[in-house]
Amino acid sequence: MNSECGVITFFSSQHAVHAEKVLKEHGFKIEMIPGPKEISPNCGVAIKYDYVLTESVKTLLESCNVSVEAFHSYKLPERKSLLDKIMGR
């Protein structure tokens, strides 16, 4: 859990679900997450994806007219997340 991941932030939740739909339809492994505090998106949700795929994700979203706020590289904390602790993972 210490790998670098990509996080896409959005101005609107409608943009976020648009991006989720497009990326899923094209087989990308993604996850809707609450925005990490260092990034703090406008709409409260962000999309986590594999950072090495940034260029193809960018190209796809652009070609489908999906509005995004920004692409971030995000290093997941080394320590266990609160959710992992609660779930006993």
Next chain:
Amino acid sequence: MSIYLDNAATSWPKHPEMLKAMAGYLEDAGGNPGRSGHSLSAAAARVVFETRSLLARLFGVAVVDQVIFTKNATEALNIVLFGFLLSGDHVLTTSVEHNAVMRPLRHLERSGVEITVIPCDNRGYLDVEDLKKAITPKTKLIAMTHASNVIGTILPIAKAGQIAREAGIRLLVDASQTAGMEDIDMERDCIDALAFTGHKSLGGPQGTGGLALRPDFTIQPLIYGGTGSFSESEIQPDFLPDQLESGTINAIGIAGLGASVSWLLSEGLPRIREHKKNLIRQFIEGASNIPGITLYGSSNPVDNAGVVSLNLNGVVCSELGMVLDQAYGILTRTGLHCAPAAHKTIGTFPQGTVRFSVSAFTTTEEIDITLHALRAIAAASSETE
């Protein structure tokens, strides 16, 4: 099974009678109300009238025509603010307003409307004397919420109404968080305009809301168009509800809203209110004993419209919301709740809070489970690595 504690965003679940009424509307009515003379149009018009009458009864509106349907409270607030205020006018508002009030006011400010924001204390309480002192000869309106959507603190609208009446100015109340829970009477409380949403405590579907106006309070329409009345004229009618209801209304939604308001009236608002306040009391008492939790707003449930905000020390509110959702199925709303002014007032800007809000259908068991979850999360978050 989820525990839904996001009723301040929209209430869920809805009463089964509401769902039946919406299906029934399409089966038995379904025409365009007020647009044609045929039986299905008349049936639709009757359904809409029935809901209008119920809302008039609920809010103490003597003339049924003074209840206008809109798609939400935001639209109702905009109708009053843009239809009444002119450049050079002064308006008073409070520091716990939702952006549904703040954004139209900030826009109007650019065209010469002067705004004074009366500060509430950090629990959301407003001293009405501050309102009184801020009135100037240019003041035309007090625009204020009935209760904060962030911390639930109820504001003294009846006292504000008295002040407005004595000063010869108007009072607009945003009842988004209180309509269907708190006792509101436009006559008694001296309210000139009441903006309400249908899909929160009133229990109706999203896309419903409205505005109740005192008969002597004239508002210019925001939207002009067909009303089904005076079709020979190209001039907007000057009578209500038609003047402020151009275009086909959301009759199916209004049918659902009618059923849920009917249920509220038969159940009795005092009973529902007591239930929700008991849930809030249980939640506040339980959460205040959990180490690391900071509760915001009033500690007195009597002054609370069913909404509590909190933070857990060292945990970002969005992460706490996610853990509650993914580990326990407890659904809350995190962040700033479209109310930056309110968060500045309680000292949680820009980080925000986790908000828990109850409905008539929330149970004490659900609050117990939520408190148990909060205790477990607080314990886990304080563990050293």
